[in-house]
Amino acid sequence: LAKTxxxxxxxxxxxxxxxxxxSHNNIATNDYITWYQQFPSxxxxxxxxxxxxxxxxxxxxxxxxxxxKSSTLSLPRVSLSDTAVYYCLVGDNGSxxxxxxIFGQGTTLQVKP
Amino acid sequence: KAGVTQTPRYLIKTRxxxxxxxxxxxxxxxxxxxxxxxxxxxxxxxxxxxxxxxxNKGNFPGRFSGRQFSNSRSEMNVSTLELGDSALYLxxxxxxxxxxxxxxxxxxxxxxxx
Numbered sequence: 170l171a172k173t174x175x176x177x178x179x180x181x182x183x184x185x186x187x188x189x190x191x192s193h194n195n196i197a198t199n200d201y202i203t204w205y206q207q208f209p210s211x212x213x214x215x216x217x218x219x220x221x222x223x224x225x226x227x228x229x230x231x232x233x234x235x236x237x238k239s240s241t242l243s244l245p246r247v248s249l250s251d252t253a254v255y256y257c258l259v260g261d262n263g264s265x266x267x268x269x270x271i272f273g274q275g276t277t278l279q280v281k282p
Numbered sequence: 283k284a285g286v287t288q289t290p291r292y293l294i295k296t297r298x299x300x301x302x303x304x305x306x307x308x309x310x311x312x313x314x315x316x317x318x319x320x321x322x323x324x325x326x327x328x329x330x331x332x333x334x335x336x337x338n339k340g341n342f343p344g345r346f347s348g349r350q351f352s353n354s355r356s357e358m359n360v361s362t363l364e365l366g367d368s369a370l371y372l373x374x375x376x377x378x379x380x381x382x383x384x385x386x387x388x389x390x391x392x393x394x395x396x
Binding site: 213214218266275 | 327376
């Protein structure tokens with residue numbers, strides 16, 4: 170499983186766009202990039218997943234450059250309720266990894282009014 | 283559709299006791315994973331079950347065990363509790379048993395060992 174590196178914390182203000190970058194230099198061909206969000210005392214919530222280029226859903230966008238060694242989660246116009254920890258995960262679902270998510274330290278995003 | 287439910291939500295136990303936590307996955311989801319979350323170690327994978335079989339296991343001692351029933355509900359058991367077992371225990375279910383990176387987590391069970 171590829172190791173990921175992301176900033177420990179970020180601050181933003183309401184209404185701004187927030188970009189959180191994750192580095193994964195050792196990403197393998199079969200690996201997908203997945204982002205989760207976690208609020209205090211709650212379970213993580215799946216946000217978005219991608220393999221290459223750009224993926225967008227109602228919550229966020231995920232940008233993946235051609236070399237796939239990094240990815241950027243983009244949250245448009247954040248609000249106070251977006252204050253949470255964001256985790257970047259990289260891996261495949263081969264037989265040794267079935268059902269297993271490996272969470273790093275994540276990025277604590279603090280949105281200020 | 284109801285989400286993943288976990289019972290109980292809070293639990294206080296004494297060292298040496300054992301505890302059983304329950305998880306009901308989203309209807310139709312047959313893969314269930316368990317995680318332990320602590321401030322020091324973060325989120326760590328315990329094990330995963332599919333069709334009543336444990337398919338994957340994390341690096342935890344044998345005091346931690348689990349099982350899955352035919353209706354996909356799952357339980358995990360911790361025997362001979364230690365103070366360090368105090369944590370938030372999270373259960374997650376997945377629809378596609380062959381691609382489980384999209385998991386849906388329950389609210390967790392907060393276990394305190396005194």
